[in-house]
Amino acid sequence: MVTGYEREILKKICSTRADVIRRSSMSKMACARTYHSSPRPISDLSASDSNKVYCIALSPDGKKVVSGSKDGIVKLWDIDTCKIITRWMGHKETVVSVCWSRDGQRVLSGSGDGIARQWGVESRETTLESIETGHVFLWAVVYSPNMIATGGHDGPWTGQPIEGSIKIWDTKTGELVATLKGHTWTVGCLAYTKDGKTLISGSDDHSIRTWNTKTWKQTALLQAHTNQIWAIVTSPNDHILASASYDNTALLWNLDIGQPIGPPLWHVNFVDSVSFSGDGKLLATACCDTNTYTWDVAGIVKEAGLDDLLLNSKVS
Known part of the structure; x- marks a missing residue:
């Protein structure tokens, strides 16, 4: 458990056994740090902004690190120098x-203005005209090899499900390819599997849905959380999904069958971020109690008798 901060930290990058783990939570200051497995900070980007x-x-x-901030600016950072590149x-x-795009050449950003923008890392310029998504509030953007997915809130802020x-x-063109419907409230998070064959979405309606990226049809409905999914x-091999929720839990899922693996990972407050280590054997969760927790995924999976889910990546 990582503790010791008097103020809430919005986003961190953590490193455990040389594998990158991301930590995020709503905060009152800008700070990004990298950690060794001790863990101890090895760089602090907060002084630059x-x-x-x-x-x-x-x-x-x-x-490099890319960050998005309240002022509407997307910033590119150099981790070694702790300086803003652009x-x-x-x-x-x-x-x-x-x-980031998988080749590291482009960055995609989404904003509360409902617009998605794509930036060239080398050129430092926009590589695509801004996409006016039509979301009243754009919450999530994610790349597949040749597609962009966006998710958000699509109606007035009434406090009621919409x-x-x-x-x-x-x-390349910024043209709309498909619109996927099924969630009954805000879509707050998105992820592609590494093979690009499945898009996964999490929503304020407490559900997770999977979508076939060839047909754009829903393929599964994952339900176990009792509050919005943040x-x-x-996992690196696409077999396991981790989810974070405002029901104070994180869950591991068997993506092959759409069922939870083991019991919920309980926290004392909202869980707002999750990330796997590079080998998929550890999970980091960020809780609104200002702490980051690590979990033994390998142990949880083995205890559930699902050792096959730990096999190497299925991406060819």
Whole structure:
């Protein structure tokens, strides 16, 4: 358990056994740190920027970090120097979601202004006209090899359930490819499996849904959480899904059959982020009690008699 911060920290990057684990929680200050397995901070990016950070993503090569902040600016950081490489401006509202393309050449950002933007890491310029998604509030953006998926809130803020959609866009043209419907409230998080064959969504309607990326049809409905789902992530081999919820739990799921693995991982407050280690044997969860917890995924899976889920990646 990582403790010792007097203020809530919005986003961190943690390293355990040289495998990257991300930590995120709502905060009152901007801070990004990297950790050895001790854990102890080995770099602190907070000195370069004081604006409140809402999202963060590590580059595929582990050398850069991209962050989105309240001022609507997307920032690219160098981990070794702890300096900002560039600032991308264009969003008019808080940037709440960022991600990297798999080749590390592009960054995708989503904002409360309902717009998704794509940025070139080398050119430092936009590589695609802004996508006006139609979401009243855009909560999630994610890349597949050739598609962009967005999810958000699609109606007025009444406090009542309203249909949340997922929209699929072409990465080269920015044209709408498909609209996926099924969730009955805001879609707050998205993830692709590594093979690109399945898109996974989590929602305020307490459900997780999986979608076939060839037909764009729903393939499974995963239900066990009792409150909104804040984050989802797939294991390196695509067999296991981890989810974080405001019901104070994280769950591990067998993606092959859409069922939970073992009991809920209980916390004392909301869980707002989850991430696997590089070998998939550990899970980090970020709780709104300002602590980060690590869990023995391998032990949980073996105890459930599902050792096969720990086999090497099925991506060819």
